[in-house]
Structure formats: C-alpha cells, structure tokens
Amino acid sequence: MQTFYKQAFEIRKLVLESLAEAGSGHTGGSLGLADVFAVIYFKILRHNPLNPDWEARDRLVLSIGHVAPVLYATLAFTGYFPVEELKTLRKLDSRLQGHPGRDFGLPGLELSAGSLGQGLSVALGMALADKVDHKSRRTYCILGDGELQEGSVWEAIMAASHHQTDNLCAIVDRNGLQIDGPTEQVMKLESLESRWKAFGWHVIPVDGHDHIALIDAFEMAQKKKRKPTVIIAKTIMGKGVKSIENDYRWHGKAPSKEQLAVFLEELNSSNRYD
Amino acid sequence: MTNWINKGSKPTRTGFGEGVKYAADKNDKIIGLGADITMSVGLHFFAEAYPERFFSLGIAEQNAIGVAAGLALSEKIPVFSTYGVFAAHRAADQLRISLCYNNLHVIIGGAHAGISVGPDGATHQALEDVASLRAMPNMTILSPCDATQAFIAVQKAVEELNNPVYIRFGREAVADFTDENQHFDIGKAQLMRDGDELCIIATGHLVWEAIQAAEILARKGIEIAVLNMHTLKPIDKDAIIEAAKKFGKIVTAEEHQVTGGLGSAVAEVLSENYPVQMLRIGMQDRFGESGTAEELMAKYQLDADGIAKQINHWIRD
Ligand SMILES: [Mg+2]
Numbered sequence: 087m088q089t090f091y092k093q094a095f096e097i098r099k100l101v102l103e104s105l106a107e108a109g110s111g112h113t114g115g116s117l118g119l120a121d122v123f124a125v126i127y128f129k130i131l132r133h134n135p136l137n138p139d140w141e142a143r144d145r146l147v148l149s150i151g152h153v154a155p156v157l158y159a160t161l162a163f164t165g166y167f168p169v170e171e172l173k174t175l176r177k178l179d180s181r182l183q184g185h186p187g188r189d190f191g192l193p194g195l196e197l198s199a200g201s202l203g204q205g206l207s208v209a210l211g212m213a214l215a216d217k218v219d220h221k222s223r224r225t226y227c228i229l230g231d232g233e234l235q236e237g238s239v240w241e242a243i244m245a246a247s248h249h250q251t252d253n254l255c256a257i258v259d260r261n262g263l264q265i266d267g268p269t270e271q272v273m274k275l276e277s278l279e280s281r282w283k284a285f286g287w288h289v290i291p292v293d294g295h296d297h298i299a300l301i302d303a304f305e306m307a308q309k310k311k312r313k314p315t316v317i318i319a320k321t322i323m324g325k326g327v328k329s330i331e332n333d334y335r336w337h338g339k340a341p342s343k344e345q346l347a348v349f350l351e352e353l354n355s356s357n358r359y360d
Numbered sequence: 361m362t363n364w365i366n367k368g369s370k371p372t373r374t375g376f377g378e379g380v381k382y383a384a385d386k387n388d389k390i391i392g393l394g395a396d397i398t399m400s401v402g403l404h405f406f407a408e409a410y411p412e413r414f415f416s417l418g419i420a421e422q423n424a425i426g427v428a429a430g431l432a433l434s435e436k437i438p439v440f441s442t443y444g445v446f447a448a449h450r451a452a453d454q455l456r457i458s459l460c461y462n463n464l465h466v467i468i469g470g471a472h473a474g475i476s477v478g479p480d481g482a483t484h485q486a487l488e489d490v491a492s493l494r495a496m497p498n499m500t501i502l503s504p505c506d507a508t509q510a511f512i513a514v515q516k517a518v519e520e521l522n523n524p525v526y527i528r529f530g531r532e533a534v535a536d537f538t539d540e541n542q543h544f545d546i547g548k549a550q551l552m553r554d555g556d557e558l559c560i561i562a563t564g565h566l567v568w569e570a571i572q573a574a575e576i577l578a579r580k581g582i583e584i585a586v587l588n589m590h591t592l593k594p595i596d597k598d599a600i601i602e603a604a605k606k607f608g609k610i611v612t613a614e615e616h617q618v619t620g621g622l623g624s625a626v627a628e629v630l631s632e633n634y635p636v637q638m639l640r641i642g643m644q645d646r647f648g649e650s651g652t653a654e655e656l657m658a659k660y661q662l663d664a665d666g667i668a669k670q671i672n673h674w675i676r677d
Contacts, residue, residue, distance in 0.1 A: 187461065188463075189461070189463070196433065198457065198461045199457065200457070201453050204422075204426050204453070204458050205426075206426070207423045207424075207425070207426020207430065207454070208426045208427070208433070209430060210423070211426060211428060211429055211433070212430040212433060213430070214391075214427065214430070214431060215391070215431045215433075215434030215435070218391065218412070218436070237422075238420075238422040241418075241420035241422055242423045244418070244420070245417050245418065245420065245423055
C-alpha cells in the first residue's frame, strides 16, 4: 500500500518555516497532525485544488483552528495556493489568519473556526444536507482531544448518531496533551473509546503516524452503514522534531529563527521516507 | 394617516411559523431545525408539511446553531427556532463564530420575546437578546409588530438576505393590524401615525401599544407620531434623524432592556448626528417576573396606558 511519508515530511517543513516566519502560533499540534493531513489530502479526500469549490468534493472541517499551520501547509503543498504565501501567516492583510477565516478568501478553506467545540456541529450540518440531497460525498472533521472537554461537542456526538450520519467521519487528535498539561490531569477523557461508543459511534483507534493503519481506518469508516465513525488517532505532539516531542509547552509556541535551523535538522534526521 | 384596526388577535409566533411553511412551499432549500419546543415556537407548520426536511436536534441549542451553519454551507437555508433566551445567550459563541464570522444565511426565530411571555417568569422572558446580537457583525435583526408582519418578515429574510437573520417574536395573541400587502423594506422604518409633539419609535408588540397610547394622548390634545422600527439592525438612521429634526423629542418603546436594545440604538444615532431629548421606555435594568401578560405589561408601564402615562409625565416635566 502507498504511503505518504514524503508528503508529511514536506508539510512539517512548511509548518516550521511558516511558524518561524510568523513568530507566533501552534507548533506542537500542527506537527503532530502532519501524517493525518498527508493521508487525508493525498489519499482519502475527493478534492481538486484547481477547482476548490467543486460541488462533488468531500469536505474537511478543521474544528481546532489553532492548528491552522498544518492546514495551510497542506493546502499550499497540494496546490490550492502558492507555497510562497505561507510566509504571510498571521500577518496583516494575509489570507492565512491565525485561526482560519473564510472572509479572507483562502481557497480550500471550508470553515472559519477556532473557538473550540463548534466544528463537529457544522460538519454534522454538512452531512445532513448531503443526506437530504442523496449525495455520496463525505464530511471529515478534525477535533482535538482537549476540545472534547467542551460540552457542545457531545451535543454534536449525540445528534450525529441519532441521525445515523454514516457520511460523517470525525478524527480526534489524541496526543494526550493540552495547554495546562496532560489531558488526564487537566480533565480526564478516558476511556475515550467507550465514551464515543456509548454515544452510538463506530470507533476506530489508530496510530496517527502509521499511514497504512490510517488509510485502513478511513476505508473502514467509508464502509460503515448507519453510524458515524470516529478515528481516534494517537499522535505525538511535536512529532518529527525529537527535542520538542510530547512537550506540552510547545502547544502554542513558534520556533525562533535560530530554533528553526535546529528543528529542521532534527526533522531531516527523523525523516522516514528515504 | 391610517386608522389601524385589529383584524383579530394572533400571536406573532404563529405569523412566523406560517411564514416559514409558506416560504418552504416555494423553496425546497429550506430546512427546519427543532429544539424540542417545535410547536411552541411555531415550527410545527413546517415540520408537519415537510418531515423529510425537518431535523429534531433535542435540547441542545449550541449544536443546533452549528448544524445550521453546516447546512448553510451546503446550499440550504436553515430555519432554527427556539426561545430567544436560548438562541441569543446559550448559543452566543456559536452565533458569533460559526454563523456571523462565516456570514451564513441562516434564519433564527427568537420566540417568547419580552415580558409578555407571562407566567413562566424571568428565566424565559427574552429581554437582553437584542443587546447581545446587535453587537455581532453581519447579523440582521427583525422585530415585526404583528403576525402579518412576522409572516412577511420571514419571506423577506429568505428571499432578500444572504446573512444571519434573527427574527424576534412573542408568545401571546396580540393585535394583528397591518396590511397583508403592506410595503415592507428591511432596514426602513414605517411611519404608522403622524403627530406634532414628539415621535415614539417602537418595535415588536409595542408598536400597537404605542399607537393606542397616541390615541389616548390625542384625546388630551397631544399629537404624537409613531414609527415602527421593525428592523433593529441595520437601524434606519435616516428615519431617526428625520424624526429628531421634525419633532425635537424622541421616545423609544421596546419589550427589552433599555440598555443595548432599540433605545440604545436610537440614542447612538441621535448622539452622533442630531442630539435631542430622549425617553427610553422598556425594562429598566431588571428581570421580569410571573404574572399574566396583561398584568406585567401594566406593571412595567409597557401597555398603552403605561406608555401614555410615561410620555405625559415626561413632557410635563
Ligand atoms: Mg491535545
């Protein structure tokens, strides 16, 4: 089976470069999700970067808007806009807002989001619309694990299974960390699998850095009838840059120009594709 | 000026609900979203006619606003109706980000506005919803004066707008007096009655009460004009400034806190453009309570007698 480690590597590189240029932003989660993004955009999503508004496209809703750098890097890398533009991240008049904003006209962006706990509801609305129209396209939604502490997410989880939206697939970035520290210390989430199951979802736990396992999970989700699927992707915050891996202090920090050089070197040496 | 006659009392929520069903007859993009109180907020007319386009979402307003946003991003025109207190406050963050920041065409029914909700008491009387929503960019706020106008407001919101719309309406049967073929422009106030002493700018249920108050005052030789501000956002600045120039005194009347609602909106326009003396009639920074609608409107001087009394007192001062 085809893997996308090379693409994930390039995405991580762009994430680090754009964050260093911006001088602020969320490094840890963006690096941790690079494999998930590579697999989704290069294998799973039916989309066309040359025609972002293609009517039959699958849609990806990024609920955790703070990992915008990995979304922007992926969109640029897949051809939605020039990679050069990543240098404008978080700057005045940029299309690359700190948290995604549709107002600014970035192609490929489905939703302005960033206040946690809202994206899954929006994705559910998209999935319901496609059910009404008997469309075969799918909706994906990326959530953070800390985000699951927002009660509104569980309203959406409840409603999605009630309406049997099997065209909806949630992905939880289960890195076990949030700003104040480990999720299990800040506010316990376990047992996450049984909680989603109890709410009527089809649950697939997976290693969020294993491309073959991720692809398997997405394909299982596509086949599941009458239940929405959640892929609980176990990830390492900061993945690819050894010195910051699993360090929650890197949730909301950007590398300095000096750190960038070191991080890129670390990234190069951890690179799996060649 | 027209002599307004009550054609038969009817709740504005019924006008809203019939309006949604009528709009859906002509437009299959309309999707209804219910939060358990479907009948109470007038959405049952639609839900019964179009069950395949109606989704029950339970008592979960935050999710409902997000779902509405997702539907709007999929070429649908969702209508979500619940009590104003929940729509505006429980789901405020979803309204701000998922709806207004994304600038999506969603129609939100804000039911049970004002103290005329009655015996349910303060928890269910929406008195701060306009204040909260008026600050949100991209939001349009409509506050029709009777059931006929509520019906028309829904048609206009569906056909003419492309942004989030909050339509505010009440629970009790109230005078239904406007013309089915009336000229109704979103953002343009309607002059209901001319006068010379002052102009009262009213919204929602209080338009009828203001007209009746004008009749009471007319019998004492005081002629007041009545302006129906059915659109609270964007507010009709020209009409407000024109009234201020013509009458020199402005009264506002609303079933809402005087802070943040119509009174504030008018004060903002006047103070920046043409400051004149103002009296703001409404809830004076306090919660409502239980009682019949009639008793409460009388107690808080929001009925015709109360409005006439407040105006009379003000101009004699
Ligand atoms: Mg986390």
